[in-house]
Amino acid sequence: MIYLDHNATTPVRPEVLAAMYPYFSQHMGNPSSVHAAGRASRKGLDEARRHVAHLLEVHYSQVIFTSGGTEANNLAIFGVAGKKNPNSHPGHVVYSAIEHPSVGQCCALLKERGLEVTCVGVDSLGRVNPLEVQAALRPETILVCVMQANNETGVIQPIKQIAMVCKEAGIPLLVDTVQSVGKIPVNFMELGASMISVSAHKIGGPKGVGALILDKHLALNPLHIGGGHERGRRSGTENVPGIVGFGHAAQLIQDELSVESARLLQLRIRLESTLKAFFPELIIFGEETSRLPNTTALGIPGLDGEAMVMNLDLAGFAVSAGSACSSGKLTPSHVLHAMGVTDELARSCIRISLGWNTTATDIDAVIEAIRQTIYRLRCLASPVALAV
Amino acid sequence: MNLPIYMDYQATTPVDPRVMELMTPWFSTKYGNPSSRSHPFGWEADQAVENARAQVAALIGADPREIVFTSGATESNNLAIQGIARFYKERGNHIITAVTEHKAVLDTCRYLESEEGFQVTWLPVDSKGRLDLAQLEAAITEQTILVSIMAANNEIGVIQPIREIGALCRRRNVFFHCDAAQGVGKIPMDVEEMNIDLLSISGHKIYGPKGIGALYVRRKPRVRLKPVLFGGGHERGMRSGTLPTPLLVGFGAACAIAKEEMVAENQRILALRQRMTHGLLNRLTHVEINGDLEHRLAGNLNISFAYVEGESMMMAIKDVAVSSGSACTSASLEPSYVLRALGVNEEMAHTSIRFGLGRFTTEEEVDFVIETVVQAVEKLRDMSPLWEMAQSGVDMQSVQWDAH
Numbered sequence: 001m002i003y004l005d006h007n008a009t010t011p012v013r014p015e016v017l018a019a020m021y022p023y024f025s026q027h028m029g030n031p032s033s034v035h036a037a038g039r040a041s042r043k044g045l046d047e048a049r050r051h052v053a054h055l056l057e058v059h060y061s062q063v064i065f066t067s068g069g070t071e072a073n074n075l076a077i078f079g080v081a082g083k084k085n086p087n088s089h090p091g092h093v094v095y096s097a098i099e100h101p102s103v104g105q106c107c108a109l110l111k112e113r114g115l116e117v118t119c120v121g122v123d124s125l126g127r128v129n130p131l132e133v134q135a136a137l138r139p140e141t142i143l144v145c146v147m148q149a150n151n152e153t154g155v156i157q158p159i160k161q162i163a164m165v166c167k168e169a170g171i172p173l174l175v176d177t178v179q180s181v182g183k184i185p186v187n188f189m190e191l192g193a194s195m196i197s198v199s200a201h202k203i204g205g206p207k208g209v210g211a212l213i214l215d216k217h218l219a220l221n222p223l224h225i226g227g228g229h230e231r232g233r234r235s236g237t238e239n240v241p242g243i244v245g246f247g248h249a250a251q252l253i254q255d256e257l258s259v260e261s262a263r264l265l266q267l268r269i270r271l272e273s274t275l276k277a278f279f280p281e282l283i284i285f286g287e288e289t290s291r292l293p294n295t296t297a298l299g300i301p302g303l304d305g306e307a308m309v310m311n312l313d314l315a316g317f318a319v320s321a322g323s324a325c326s327s328g329k330l331t332p333s334h335v336l337h338a339m340g341v342t343d344e345l346a347r348s349c350i351r352i353s354l355g356w357n358t359t360a361t362d363i364d365a366v367i368e369a370i371r372q373t374i375y376r377l378r379c380l381a382s383p384v385a386l387a388v
Numbered sequence: 389m390n391l392p393i394y395m396d397y398q399a400t401t402p403v404d405p406r407v408m409e410l411m412t413p414w415f416s417t418k419y420g421n422p423s424s425r426s427h428p429f430g431w432e433a434d435q436a437v438e439n440a441r442a443q444v445a446a447l448i449g450a451d452p453r454e455i456v457f458t459s460g461a462t463e464s465n466n467l468a469i470q471g472i473a474r475f476y477k478e479r480g481n482h483i484i485t486a487v488t489e490h491k492a493v494l495d496t497c498r499y500l501e502s503e504e505g506f507q508v509t510w511l512p513v514d515s516k517g518r519l520d521l522a523q524l525e526a527a528i529t530e531q532t533i534l535v536s537i538m539a540a541n542n543e544i545g546v547i548q549p550i551r552e553i554g555a556l557c558r559r560r561n562v563f564f565h566c567d568a569a570q571g572v573g574k575i576p577m578d579v580e581e582m583n584i585d586l587l588s589i590s591g592h593k594i595y596g597p598k599g600i601g602a603l604y605v606r607r608k609p610r611v612r613l614k615p616v617l618f619g620g621g622h623e624r625g626m627r628s629g630t631l632p633t634p635l636l637v638g639f640g641a642a643c644a645i646a647k648e649e650m651v652a653e654n655q656r657i658l659a660l661r662q663r664m665t666h667g668l669l670n671r672l673t674h675v676e677i678n679g680d681l682e683h684r685l686a687g688n689l690n691i692s693f694a695y696v697e698g699e700s701m702m703m704a705i706k707d708v709a710v711s712s713g714s715a716c717t718s719a720s721l722e723p724s725y726v727l728r729a730l731g732v733n734e735e736m737a738h739t740s741i742r743f744g745l746g747r748f749t750t751e752e753e754v755d756f757v758i759e760t761v762v763q764a765v766e767k768l769r770d771m772s773p774l775w776e777m778a779q780s781g782v783d784m785q786s787v788q789w790d791a792h
Contacts, residue, residue: 009421030399035709067459070629102619208632226492236462239599318427
């Protein structure tokens, strides 16, 4: 079975698992304990924090470890929205239509709490327009949320321009970088964000760990209270082995990103150009704009994406018909919908996402499998074609 | 015997090698996202998640559908208390808890009190650390929506009358949340028999991994919650976020082992604790055991050594990993709020040491610790002018100290 669903989750890299291993049963103390067992654990935690900080070019005190990307996004949004507002207005939040549910749903929920929200759309290539963000800002706006790269299409957003708009207006900007970290360079300062969220299991680290990176001047209302861990911003005994794995994965990315990024891009180009040569009618969502080097969202007019995915599964390839969170749902992707893609075309979509263990051989094999599957499904759809 | 000796099993426990073995393949080999519906990587992960859910449920007599996975007991406590308070705020605004609860419960209640208009009753405990049921019943009002009481205390191991509290809450139609981070896997916990509506569990206190826990949420009669984490709708909408399969597999395995071995393990650990208690009490005077000895976790011994300062003691027995308070607050110099709630005076609270015994504690280790502690106490007392005064018959309580 060849795994081509790295945007859903990635296998833990063997080096990362090796780094984590001693922290389960050997250096197993509670990092809050003052004895040697606790200090050994604390040391692993501190080092990991430095590795993550180093990768994103921030000070280690800006790293809040969480249980994953979803918690990081929740903490950012409710953390800012939960702060007492100096003016009497409950506040206003701007977010894009293509956000991950952990951002989109949280923003939508703020309405229940009396805040106002504006959802900014995207163009047909899946890009947020910084001018539209600017136009949506109000005096009472307390937060803007735009992801750096979309999980379904890989389309990269003009974050620097959006950040400039936000900075001018003095409004904090949350950038969900769960899909971009490890695939393209992410530098907190350069990006201009006030907060970014990261997930370990998307970068060859373990599930159950993530981080929110925070501007030094930004204060948050915590979600999980009691114990005062993470400088009072996230209580709960730290998942030390997981955090150590996260740190190690970050360190590996630091060393390998430019080479790995180029390698993945080559593989993706090979995949896309070969398939397009076979099927000129194939649609690659967001093709004419910059995308993550590992992500291809294909639309195959007239075919059913779910059927494609099932057939590819039988052929030994794991791909997805959308994001993992929403897979299994029958509603077409909110991301493609926002791009103005028809429901019919959206239903034909499959997502192929490459990662650290993807090889050129895998790509050639999946190209062949997709080719055969498309032929077969088309023959099933119109048996007449066979006779002709 | 390897040094240092770990005797801090209430702070955290090592992952059991059997648990480790079962977890390992789920990191790098069977690594699918359990929410992926389109390929076998996802399916096998989902199956592992459901298997783990059943294992956790079996340990506490619950239905697997009543288990919500979280990142740990702190999150479980937050989800239970914030979740109930916000969902049922129209029904009432009063919460009852006790002063010896874990910080995750106390601080969450305090937050609701100061920020969201709830009223909290903080029940006291007696000198043994036990709650008075009559006092609890008297505290319940028309406005009460939740009672949150821990199964066993993290510092002194004292077990609360959970069954009686559950019956009382059921009778008075109030939700009962039980923080059982220290109880599950150590003492029999059954949510049906005990009438518990919400129960917090931690993975790393029962030889499973850190970063995983669960909240039991009763289905019949149905208990509803306002979630804390949103987006994705995992865990029936009660807790969003990708489920960490390896940690769940480990947590499930730890629960299965606990269910199987709890009774025998408890007997063994209790015998070790008694050996330790007698060893220390036979050789040292002016020693106080904090908390009820009858209603207590087998693996907990909390002792104050008069005329010995807790921090010096920890230094003097540095081959033994113990805690001088709850791990969460042990880096601070404040005396333990739990011991203070029992009426232990400030000096005695400062001289307290928590010995936490567990699955891998041996008789040899216990004997070594007795010897080390006795020597350390004797040495520190030899250096203490207060000890000298006490020995020469000065009543320390009557001494009038001069301020300089």
